[in-house]
Amino acid sequence: MRTGETMTPCTGCPLLDCPGLKQMDEERRREIETFKQGEIVLERGGQVLTQGARSNEIYTVLSGVLIRFRLMEDGRRQIINFLFPGDLVGLQAMLDEPMTHGVEALTPARLCIFPRDRFIEFVGRNPDMGYDVIWLAAKEESALEEHLVALGQRNARERIAYLALFIVKRAEGTCLASEGRVEISVTQGQVADMLGLSLVHTNRSMQSLRRDGLVRWSLNAIEIPDPEAVSRLVHYDPALFGPRPYL
Amino acid sequence: MRTGETMTPCTGCPLLDCPGLKQMDEERRREIETFKQGEIVLERGGQVLTQGARSNEIYTVLSGVLIRFRLMEDGRRQIINFLFPGDLVGLQAMLDEPMTHGVEALTPARLCIFPRDRFIEFVGRNPDMGYDVIWLAAKEESALEEHLVALGQRNARERIAYLALFIVKRAEGTCLASEGRVEISVTQGQVADMLGLSLVHTNRSMQSLRRDGLVRWSLNAIEIPDPEAVSRLVHYDPALFGPRPYL
DNA sequence: CGTCACCTTGATAGTTCTCAAGGGTCGTGG
DNA sequence: CCACGACCCTTGAGAACTATCAAGGTGACG
Numbered sequence: 001m002r003t004g005e006t007m008t009p010c011t012g013c014p015l016l017d018c019p020g021l022k023q024m025d026e027e028r029r030r031e032i033e034t035f036k037q038g039e040i041v042l043e044r045g046g047q048v049l050t051q052g053a054r055s056n057e058i059y060t061v062l063s064g065v066l067i068r069f070r071l072m073e074d075g076r077r078q079i080i081n082f083l084f085p086g087d088l089v090g091l092q093a094m095l096d097e098p099m100t101h102g103v104e105a106l107t108p109a110r111l112c113i114f115p116r117d118r119f120i121e122f123v124g125r126n127p128d129m130g131y132d133v134i135w136l137a138a139k140e141e142s143a144l145e146e147h148l149v150a151l152g153q154r155n156a157r158e159r160i161a162y163l164a165l166f167i168v169k170r171a172e173g174t175c176l177a178s179e180g181r182v183e184i185s186v187t188q189g190q191v192a193d194m195l196g197l198s199l200v201h202t203n204r205s206m207q208s209l210r211r212d213g214l215v216r217w218s219l220n221a222i223e224i225p226d227p228e229a230v231s232r233l234v235h236y237d238p239a240l241f242g243p244r245p246y247l
Numbered sequence: 248m249r250t251g252e253t254m255t256p257c258t259g260c261p262l263l264d265c266p267g268l269k270q271m272d273e274e275r276r277r278e279i280e281t282f283k284q285g286e287i288v289l290e291r292g293g294q295v296l297t298q299g300a301r302s303n304e305i306y307t308v309l310s311g312v313l314i315r316f317r318l319m320e321d322g323r324r325q326i327i328n329f330l331f332p333g334d335l336v337g338l339q340a341m342l343d344e345p346m347t348h349g350v351e352a353l354t355p356a357r358l359c360i361f362p363r364d365r366f367i368e369f370v371g372r373n374p375d376m377g378y379d380v381i382w383l384a385a386k387e388e389s390a391l392e393e394h395l396v397a398l399g400q401r402n403a404r405e406r407i408a409y410l411a412l413f414i415v416k417r418a419e420g421t422c423l424a425s426e427g428r429v430e431i432s433v434t435q436g437q438v439a440d441m442l443g444l445s446l447v448h449t450n451r452s453m454q455s456l457r458r459d460g461l462v463r464w465s466l467n468a469i470e471i472p473d474p475e476a477v478s479r480l481v482h483y484d485p486a487l488f489g490p491r492p493y494l
Numbered sequence: 495c496g497t498c499a500c501c502t503t504g505a506t507a508g509t510t511c512t513c514a515a516g517g518g519t520c521g522t523g524g
Numbered sequence: 525c526c527a528c529g530a531c532c533c534t535t536g537a538g539a540a541c542t543a544t545c546a547a548g549g550t551g552a553c554g
Contacts, residue, residue, distance in 0.1 A: 070396055072482055078396040092385050094378075097488055100389045120378050127371030131341075134370075134377075137384035138339050142347050144391040149317055149325040151398035152443030156510075188533070196399030198511050203534065219532075235319055241344055402541070435501070445543050450502065466500070495554105502549070511540070518533075524526090 008039050013112075014063050014085070015246055020173035021086045022243040028129075032247055035122050037113040042066075042105040044185075048089060051102040055093040056116045060247050061085050064109025065176070065184055069193070070101045079194035081143055082106075082167060085174045086246035088136050094119060107184060114247070132245035139244070146236070151196050154234065156205040159195040162234040164215045164222050169238040180224040187219065255286050260359075261310050261332070262493055267420035268333045269490040275376075279494055282369050284360040289313075289352040291432075295336060298349040302340040303363045307494050308332050311356025312423070312431055316440070317348045326441035328390055329353075329414060332421045333493035335383050341366060354431060361494070379492035386491070393483070398443050401481065403452040406442040409481045411462045411469050416485040427471040434466065 010033045015021055040048060040059070049055055051071055066083040080101055083089055089103055093116055114122075123130035143166075150162045171177035171184070192202040209215040214230055216223040224230055231237055257280045262268055287295060287306070296302055298318055313330040327348055330336055336350055340363055361369075370377035390413075397409045418424035418431070439449040456462040461477055463470040471477055478484055 070392060072396070072400060074482070076400050078392075078399045080392050080395055091381065092389060094381060095385055095488075100392060120374065123377055123381075124374030127367065127374075127377070130370055130374070130377045130381075131367050133381060134338065134341060134384065137381065137388065138342055141384065141388055141391065142339060144388065144395065145317060145327050145347060147395060148327055148391065148398065149319070151395065152325045152441070153319060153323050187531090189531095194399070200512080200534085201510055204510095207534085235321070241342075434499090436499095447502090447544080448542050451542095454502085497554090498552085500550080500552105503547085505546090506544085508543070509541080512538090514536090516534080516536105519531090521530090522528085524528100 008036065009033065010036065014110075015060075018085065018175050020175065020240075020243055022245045031126060031129075035114055035118065035247075037115050040111045040113060042109045042111070044105055044107055046105045046109075047102060048105070048111060049093070049099050049101070049103040051100065052098050054096065054098055055090055057090065058093050058114045058116055058119060059089040059111040060114070061087045061089060062110040062112050065106045065171075066103055066109055067106055067190070067194075068101050068103050077193050078196070079190060081140070081147065082170065084170055084176065086244055087140075088133065088247065091133070091137055091140075106186065106190075129247060132247065135245055147194075150234075150236075156195070156197050156201055157208055158234045159197065160191060160202065160205050160217070161209055161215055161230050162236050163191065163195060164209075164217060164224055165227065165230050165234065165236060165238060168222055168224050168227070169240060173240055173244065180227050181221055182223075183221045185219045186217070186222070191217075255283065256280065257283065261357075262307075265332065265422050267422060267487075267490055269492045278373060278376075282361055282365065282494075284362050287358045287360060289356045289358070291352055291354055293352045293356075294349060295352070295358060296340070296346050296348070296350040298347065299345050301343065301345055302337055304337065305340050305361045305363055305366060306336040306358040307361070308334045308336060309357040309359050311352055311354045312418075313350055313352045313356055314437070314441075315348050315350050324440050325443070326437060328387070328394065329417065331417055331423065333491050334387075335380065335494065338380070338384055338387075353433065353437075376494060379494065382492055394441075397481075397483075403442070403444050403448055404455055405481045406444065407438060407449065407452050407464070408456055408462055408477050409483050410438065410442060411456075411464060411471055412474065412477050412481065412483060412485060415469055415471050415474070416487060420487055420491065427474050428468055429470075430468045432466045433464070433469070438464075 010029050048059060061083050063085055067079050068081050068083060069077050069079045071077045092099055123133060150159050154162060168177050168180055168182050171182040176182055188202050189199050192199045206217055213225060257276050308330055310332055314326050315328050315330060316324050316326045318324045339346055370380060397406050415424050415427055415429050418429040423429055435449050436446055439446045453464050460472060
């Protein structure tokens with residue numbers, strides 16, 4: 001579903017009072033408002049960006065969680081990353097080249113639409129927002145680095161534990177999680193697609209983590225009773241620096 | 248080795264006449280020149296950025312090839328990506344947080360130094376360069392995506408073939424390669440560190456590719472007699488869009 | 495000549511994949 | 525109300541892939 005004809009004000013934006021995100025002053029909010037073009041509402045499974053297609057729009061996640069993935073000819077797919085509220089979706093769309101990945105909603109989600117062609121002019125007029133875009137891009141890059149380390153250096157159990165920790169911490173930063181628990185339904189098949197494991201082996205490794213009381217990953221939620229312990233297990237400390245900027 | 252006291256002019260910059268890179272007009276060159284702070288020269292094995300340290304500088308590769316890698320406490324390392332002439336090194340340094348990776352030269356290399364603290368002001372004054380930075384960041388991101396696909400979905404032989412193709416194509420874009428051959432020494436250990444394979448298995452898989460005449464990877468050079476064939480084998484088409492921008 | 499850094503080979507063990515089958519839940523239509 | 529399909533999780537068993545350990549081999553270089 002899509003809104004756009006009538007301008008949607010940013011006043012009630014859910015991101016405005018999320019403690020994990022940077023505070024935004026009146027002036028900035030207004031500036032973004034003029035740039036905003038509408039909203040999209042998705043249900044679980046809905047797509048925003050399609051691999052191979054060009055996009056004229058860039059989005060900011062207002063609520064919900066989405067995944068970014070890449071398909072191969074033979075049907076295999078690799079999930080690249082998760083997207084949380086405040087994240088910029090489709091930076092690639094700025095290049096005016098076919099998207100190399102698709103984006104799909106994992107939970108019901110709401111996105112804010114920005115027009116591609118005015119983006120350049122927009123950041124030109126607001127250098128500090130240009131800086132924020134770069135900030136987000138750099139962070140995204142470092143998340144991908146972490147995923148690469150997981151795929152390259154860890155075994156199945158560790159990968160799953162790593163991913164759970166990553167998601168929970170990232171969700172905590174946007175008020176989607178508390179006390180090591182996120183209510184989000186991630187399929188074992190999706191985990192397998194992200195971590196480069198077979199579905200069967202993913203299942204068995206998850207059971208092993210569950211038996212050890214380290215990670216409880218069901219279709220309803222991910223739960224990590226003792227994040228410290230998991231952090232030690234996988235040699236990964238999800239450093240949450242200051243609040244994230246967003247547009 | 249480091250230059251800086253005397254301003255190094257951009258006039259003789261080797262990037263200026265690399266066909267794979269975007270043409271640069273006089274005005275832009277001058278603008279960048281005022282921003283440039285000096286140069287660094289590295290030999291094979293030399294480091295520019297150290298993981299865990301903050302950096303006050305951002306670099307552009309003028310010549311040579313470098314790698315960006317991440318270390319774990321136990322000594323394992325994951326190579327994240329290769330850097331070629333024109334690439335921006337240390338975008339992360341803009342965040343004023345400890346670097347999450349190190350950067351090391353694979354061949355003798357020369358880098359151009361930009362001061363971090365003036366960067367924001369610089370892109371504010373030159374919006375189109377801000378756009379180019381975003382362009383580079385988006386491209387980097389899509390390279391990491393590709394590496395993730397390789398690690399997640401391909402077996403050892405395919406990963407190696409993929410990496411060879413990636414490097415050769417990327418090198419062709421910067422005049423370092425011609426006719427499917429790059430003169431660059433990448434150790435089998437480095438390949439293993441990038442692809443998440445053991446050294447022994449990397450060795451055997453490389454031999455298999457060599458026997459099949461697909462990839463000839465020695466300590467002196469990488470050679471791909473028939474890029475098309477390799478491209479089909481790994482389901483990877485390294486699309487080289489237009490010339491890359493650089494600073 | 496010895497050391498160092500790299501490549502190579504063989505044998506064995508461990509991890510992960512694939513194939514095959516069964517079970518649970520939920521919504522839909524007969 | 526029940527049968528059915530869709531989607532997800534679970535288990536077992538054998539095959540394939542990859543890691544590890546151990547040992548040799550080469551060439552460069554002081």
